[in-house]
Amino acid sequence: MSRITRRDFLKFTGGAGAASTLGMLGISSTAHAAKHGNMGAHVVVVGGGFGGATCAKYLKRAGINVTLIEPSTKFVTCPFSNYVLGGTHKIENITHSYDALRNSGVKVVRDTVTDIDAAGKSVKLKGGKTLKYDRLVVSPGIDFKWDAIKGYSEQASQKMPHAWKAGPQTLLLRKQLENMKDGGTFILVAPPNPFRCPPGPYERASMVAYYLKNHKPKSKVLILDPKDAFSKQGLFQDGWKKLYGNMIEWVPGKAGGKVSAVDTKTMTVTGELDKFKGAVVNVIPAQTAGSIALKAGLANESGFCPVDPKTFESKIHKGIHVIGDSSIAGALPKSGFAANSEAKMCASAIAAMIKGEPIADVSFVNTCYSLIAPNYGISVAGVYRVTEKGIADVPGAGGVSPKEATDTFREEEAKYALGWYASITADTWG
Ligand SMILES: Cc1cc2nc3c(=O)[nH]c(=O)nc-3n(C[C@H](O)[C@H](O)[C@H](O)COP(=O)(O)OP(=O)(O)OC[C@H]3O[C@@H](n4cnc5c(N)ncnc54)[C@H](O)[C@@H]3O)c2cc1C
Known part of the structure; x- marks a missing residue:
């Protein structure tokens, strides 16, 4: 891949990716969505991390009644937490509130889901309440073995x-x-x-x-x-x-x-x-899907959850979608960027299902930046689509940083990493 193409690609996925993916989803306006289908449907989202918060936000934008369950008052991102260890960032720099999601109309409930009743379509909360849902999105991240x-x-x-x-x-x-x-x-x-x-x-x-x-x-x-x-x-x-x-x-x-x-x-x-x-x-121990996904019987023997690659609906329990680190998403890595990308595709599919519309063809993007020092960045980027074998790389799209590069190039990649973080966190919690 030539340097120009690669840089343009990184700018697209790191900066403008969110906006263009949204346009592609066709869920740009509440007014449009409200004209169609069963808009009284209620979607519950478990987990307010990269996958869950993004999905809740985009479901709401599609005019859907959505409740997000998350035990923490604020979310601290794993991305950039290594820089807190390195001393270049403070924990406050990587902490995000749910205020913007609340203000956009998502009902954010501070609680933990303790049980999922797939047949009865309800979730039980630690606080004692039971919530009914028409569709459930599960994005609890990982747990440890x-x-x-x-x-x-x-x-x-x-x-x-x-x-x-x-x-x-x-x-x-x-x-x-x-x-x-x-x-x-x-x-x-x-x-x-x-x-x-x-x-x-x-x-x-x-x-x-x-x-x-x-x-x-x-x-x-x-x-x-x-x-x-x-x-x-x-x-x-x-x-x-x-x-x-x-x-x-x-x-x-x-x-x-x-x-x-x-x-x-x-x-x-x-x-x-x-x-x-x-x-x-x-x-850093071996990992599984988040424990609630295991408890709900959503995982297979691998410890992660098999899903339909187009909708992220569980292959085990209908009506439940699993996104983010807990899902088995083919060639997509377990990353915040991938979780955000999956969340939008999942929101689009759920909106289509609720409105009785056809489910659009989807593609996914991911870029993972890493800093080796504050002014020395490297990255790997990919574009993915659904094939007969599941989610696969689009050949020739993406790639890794060149092996030979000037100090300026590495410095620029470090700057792109900062831009990526600002853009993905704004897209998820902003
Ligand atoms: C050190 C480190 C660096 C990383 N750097 C990057 C990076 O640079 N770029 C990148 O793209 N990715 C990065 N990642 C990966 C990224 O953090 C994860 O892939 C991403 O957080 C996955 O999103 P998720 O929604 O699946 O889970 P999470 O973001 O972990 O969110 C899960 C949420 O679910 C909640 N939850 C769990 N169980 C329940 C329950 N029973 N009821 C209610 N809520 C529940 C949790 O409280 C949590 O808020 C990094 C990870 C690490 C560890």
Whole structure:
């Protein structure tokens, strides 16, 4: 892909993508939607993250009566949480309120869904209420397989944080980094596939190294990985060498990187060949769909939820749509951008179903930016469409940043990352 085309593409997906996707959805005006179909239908959305908040917003724009259930008063994004660890951002910079959604007419209920009755079409809330729905959207993100590593548990995450759901865990890990002595080792235990944000662990290692280089330069970052390859690997490794010398070491599965046990008392991590002692240990456990999706029987043996790729309606329970990280979405990665894109397609499909209109053909976009340092950005971008085999890459569309690039090019990509964040969060919660 030529440089001009790629840059134009990134600008499109990062900046104007939201608006053009909306036009494509044909849900641009409430007035239009209100003329058609059963507009008294009620859609309940579970989870106010990237998928759920976007879906609620676009359903409302289509004139549909929508209730969003979310336990938090504000949402802290995982995207850019690695920069809080690196010290370039504060948690407030990545925290978003639900006020704009409320003001647009979405009924936002602060509660947790504890049960889904697929046959009776209702959800039970922790607060005691039961809500009826005509269609349900489930976007609860991920949960962890706590027992996948011996010695690790929810309680152990207070000593060895995962920080894979942003908020208190991010702040805890940041505090541990600040308290770490110069010369210590930061151990990052990477998760097996599939997991949310494929480049995320490696971006985290980069931003931790950025902080350590500037404040504790004798320290090391050790990544213990059960996998033998990772997203944007060559670009990350080139960047690490250039910016941090030998500070970051990656141990792949084939070299004994798979961790079988941790001990929070001794701060040790057991790999296949060695035991390692960390000053700070960040364990990112294996993942599943959000626990409510598992409890509702929406997941298959993979731990994630099979869906119709055109509508995101569950292949297990009709009338329930699963989007975002919890869904099995073919070639689409588990990313905030993908969740936002899926949410719009799902909102469009639900609006069509309610109005009795045909469901439009859909395509999806995703760009994942990663910063190796605040002025050194890299990205991977893709366009996807529904094929007979499910959601697949559109050949020739997207790609990764060039291996050889000037410092200015990397700096520009870092700026695009900031633009992407501003645009996607405004599209989701704004
Ligand atoms: C460190 C890190 C960096 C990342 N960087 C990027 C990036 O740069 N770009 C990118 O595109 N993606 C990135 N991601 C991935 C992105 O965060 C996820 O893919 C995205 O959040 C998925 O959206 P979702 O709606 O599925 O889940 P979430 O955004 O996690 O939202 C789930 C919501 O559901 C709520 N919920 C859960 N259970 C219930 C229940 N029972 N009742 C009610 N509510 C419930 C939760 O409280 C939560 O608010 C990153 C992830 C990590 C960990």
